[in-house]
Amino acid sequence: MGWVYLSVAIGFEIAGTTAMKLSDGMTRLWPALAVVLCYSVSFTLLAWALRSLEVGVAYAVWSAVGTMAIAAIGILVFGEGVGTMKLLGLALIVAGVVSLRLAGPGA
Structure with missing residues (x-):
C-alpha cells in the first residue's frame, strides 16, 4: 500500500504546486485554498x-517525480523556457532516484 499512497501523494503535490502558481502569490482565494488542501492531503x-x-x-x-512533473507543466502550460541545463538537471534527478531505488532496502 505504501507505493499507492506515495503515488497519490505525488499527484496532490503536483496539483498543489500548480495551484500555487495559479494563486498569484496566494492572493487569489480558490487557488490558495487548493494549495492548502492539496498539500495537506499530500503530506x-x-x-x-x-x-x-x-x-x-x-x-x-x-x-x-513532483519536480519533473512541475517542470513539464511549467513548460507545456505556463510557457516557461526549456534548455539544455534544465533538461540535464532533470536527467540527473532521475538518475539519482533510480540509483536509490536500485540500491534496495538497507543498502
Missing part, C-alpha cells in the same frame, strides 16, 4: 506511505 499520504517505505527512497521519489 498525510506521504506520512502513511512512510509506514512501509524507506524514508530516503520515498522522499526522493516524491520530490523527484
